[in-house]
Amino acid sequence: MAEPAGTEVRRGRAVEGVRAYGLIAGMWIRSTMAYRTSFALTTVGNFAMTALDFVAILLMFSRVDALGGWSLPEVAFLYGLSGVSFGLADLAIGSMERLGRRVRDGTLDTLLVRPVPVLAQVAADRFALRRLGRVLQGLLVLGYALVVLDVDWTAGKLLLMPVALLSGAGIFCAVFVAAGAFQFAAQDASEVANAFTYGGTTMLQYPPTVFALDLVRGATFVVPLAFVNWLPASYLLGRPYPLDLPEWVAFTPPLAAVACCALAGLAWRAGLRSYRSTGS
């Protein structure tokens, strides 16, 4: 019935989704703000936990001067880029992890009877500002790297910084959504999903040069995590990328992000459709 106005409807649904996301996230923020002390403590805790992550890298550098040819500030730069991107994605839709449980216990049904897109509801459920701790920690490390490093700044490189961060967040969001879609098929698969999300971000904290070429190829062409930081950072720092790619590829993270999100969206729709035709 609504076929002719297909794109119109889709745009309407996207707006509805964003609005619903805002409503639900806002509700969770208000409720956590009711307990300010607890909020402050958990944010600090979140910050401290991710900070320990970087301490591990510092410890490594107390023994060696370079990892795969990259110095400590350069690795910190990689760490900061992926940390902020992942932190933003985790803040926005980190709750996707819980989807498998919702499918298992049938509470997904209650989301399907509301007049807003399910993805928005799942993503906004238990929205927690305390996840900002991770973003903050990433920003600090990134700031340290930028102060210490002597980057040869050009207008293009300056522009690439925010673009890379946002595209990185987009790519991680797509991974979260795709992982969620996968949980429709395999409901206990949140561990597999974690391998790509948390595992992915850990991998990106190290220079591509320390990994086997096949893994780098996989992270560039299959699950394009390399676009989060490896490619833009290699360009910004003037380091050769292990794969022989032209320089302009460093500016393609937005394209990679859009492509990933589109694919993840399709996967999500397929997942939801399979749920609705098989039941719980």
Place this chain on the structure above:
Amino acid sequence: MREMRESRRTRETAETAETETVTVTETETGVAPFIELDGVEKVFDVRKKTGFMKRERRQVRAVDGLSFTVSRGEMVGYIGPNGAGKSTTIKMLTGILTPSGGRLRVAGIDPSRDRTRLAHRMGVVFGQRTTLWWDLPLIDSYRLVHRMYRVPDARYRENLDRCVELLQLQDLLDVPVRQLSLGQRMRGDIAAALLHDPDVLYLDEPTIGLDVVSKNKVRGFLRDLNAERGTTVLLTTHDLQDIEQLCSRVMVIDHGRLMYDGPLDGLHEVGESERTLVVDLERELPPIEVPEPARVVRVEGPRQWLAFPASASAAGLVAAVAARYPLVDLSVREPDIESVIAKMYAERAGA
């Protein structure tokens, strides 16, 4: 009591006729029923492990060629044993599940294709799981419904006040949902499903696990809702009393097929079901003598069980027993759905 029910029924039919003329403008085909199922099927693929790396695929027909219609303002009970296909039907009506075959329309909308549009017009209460936000105070869930369904402010306030008053939620609004008792949560859920003035309310086992007082509160509220607002109500239940006190019409489903569709009295006739009068006597006695067609079915110490037709009044039987025997206490047990349906099957096999 029976007379009261009778008169309510006639009033309802009158109302139904009135509202039906309104629906005509909505769909192109003459007098359109509000809910319309035509040969609806739902087939599940069930995979079963039969050994190492071996799986057996089997198809299960949860709903098998189901056809019925419900008019606007009707209050229909939908009953059947576990696994009969009740919840699957509700899930298809709400758009959660896509039917495998057949035609399904609610208010002229195909639920599985236009799920979100239909969502504005329906309220859903799942007895076993809540649609409320588990960790947040009850009022937060209501505020969210207000914004999410774009309910006009005045309308929201009016509906909320009404629900809070009738369902006695005053003291619960600031309590996190996870701390509510089952009965409180159920009332909270029903209110949440009604804040946006839905045309139709689906209730899946709304009284399951509730105590008698909570059950009565919920039933009273639903009865008023249907009478005053003309909201179409479809409820699934295990409890024949829900049907008896609420529904003018009952549908029985088993193995995904409609076994019976009509008034409850008719069901008792079809199933020839029996109620049980449990009497506690002063002392142990041999099986007491009771007027036909009642009979003693069980004796245990001073307690005796008397079966009598569900369509008959218990009053005469009680009087007869009390007049001749030292009666201490008594209670009446309603027939359960399983036994009614079992009788229906036996009847059919015999015929």
